Amino acid sequence: xxxxxxxxxxxxxxxxxxxxxxxxxxxxxxxxxxxxxxxxxxxxxxxxxxxxxxxxxxxxxxxxxxxxxxxxxxxxxxxxxxxxxxxxxxxxxxxxxxxxxxxxxxxxxxxx
Amino acid sequence: xxxxxxxxxxxxxxxxxxxxxxxxxxxxxxxxxxxxxxxxxxxxxxxxxxxxxxxxxxxxxxxxxxxxxxxxxxxxxxxxxxxxxxxxxxxxxxxxxxxxxxxxxxxxxxxxxxx
Numbered sequence: 001x002x003x004x005x006x007x008x009x010x011x012x013x014x015x016x017x018x019x020x021x022x023x024x025x026x027x028x029x030x031x032x033x034x035x036x037x038x039x040x041x042x043x044x045x046x047x048x049x050x051x052x053x054x055x056x057x058x059x060x061x062x063x064x065x066x067x068x069x070x071x072x073x074x075x076x077x078x079x080x081x082x083x084x085x086x087x088x089x090x091x092x093x094x095x096x097x098x099x100x101x102x103x104x105x106x107x108x109x110x111x112x
Numbered sequence: 113x114x115x116x117x118x119x120x121x122x123x124x125x126x127x128x129x130x131x132x133x134x135x136x137x138x139x140x141x142x143x144x145x146x147x148x149x150x151x152x153x154x155x156x157x158x159x160x161x162x163x164x165x166x167x168x169x170x171x172x173x174x175x176x177x178x179x180x181x182x183x184x185x186x187x188x189x190x191x192x193x194x195x196x197x198x199x200x201x202x203x204x205x206x207x208x209x210x211x212x213x214x215x216x217x218x219x220x221x222x223x224x225x226x227x
Contacts, residue, residue: 043116043203043218044155087154099168100216102154 004088009107012082018075020106022088025069030092033064034100035073037084044087044102047073078110114138116219118204124225130192133222137185137206143167145216146179146189147203155203161187194226 005023012018024033034049048055048062050071055062061074075082087105117136125131137144142163147155158177159169163184172179176195181187191198201223205216 041220043205043221044216045218046215049215099157099160100155102156104152104154 004090004103006086006088006103006106008104009109011109011111012075012078014080014110014112015077018078018082018108018110020073020075020086020088020108021070022073023070024088024090027068027090028092031090032092033062033068033071034089034091035060035062036087036089036100036102037082038087038105039081039084047086078108080110080112082108083110084108116204116206116217118202118219118222120222121220122223122225124227125194127196127226128193130190131194131224132188132190133202133204133224135187135189135204135219137187137204138217141206141208141217142184143207144181144187145205145207146187147205147218149201149203149221151200158189191224194224196226199224199226 032049032051035047036044037047038044047059048057050062050064052064052068062071064071085105085107087102089100116138119134123131144161146158148158149155156171158172159179160167161181164181177191179189189202201221203218203221205218207216
């Protein structure tokens with residue numbers, strides 16, 4: 001699975017959009033981009049995934065560049081409860097072991 | 113729908129002692145995972161079960177760690193004997209058989225401290 005690079009930490013004002021970048025320059029054509037987050041003292045939580053088209057769900061939007069070498073997770077109106085570590089992961093769709101390889105992620109701190 | 117249950121939530125033991133963690137996945141989920149998360153790092157997969165069979169245990173330190181999933185439902189992870197470097201949060205996750213998508217559901221974890 002391809003390696004990802006994320007900034008170690010970011011701040012965001014409550015009510016503003018939080019834009020979390022992820023670099024995955026070695027991504028393969030059959031690898032998807034997944035985002036999970038981990039709130040303090042909880043297990044990771046799935047947010048969203050995509051291949052090459054932009055995706056949106058009730059939690060967030062995922063913007064993937066045309067060359068697929070980077071992506072941005074957007075939380076449109078961040079709240080204090082969105083303070084968490086956000087993990088960007090790339091993996092093959094339907095891979096045999098369904099393995100998720102977590103990096104160190106980005107600690108997003110939403111400020112009041 | 114009930115989530116993934118784990119117990120205990122916290123455990124403190126001395127090195128060379130043994131410890132066991134229990135996980136009950138979401139009902140109907142055929143795939144179960146155990147992860148180890150050391151402070152400041154992302155979770156690392158230790159072992160993956162599909163029903164009661166092992167799919168991937170390449171990262172499991174088999175000289176001291178063991179895991180089983182009898183009857184394809186609950187699972188236990190055991191460490192014997194524990195070392196200081198085993199201090200971590202042990203996370204259990206599950207997913208349905210059809211989860212090609214990589215969506216896994218995690219429990220709250222067990223925080224192990226080895227002194």
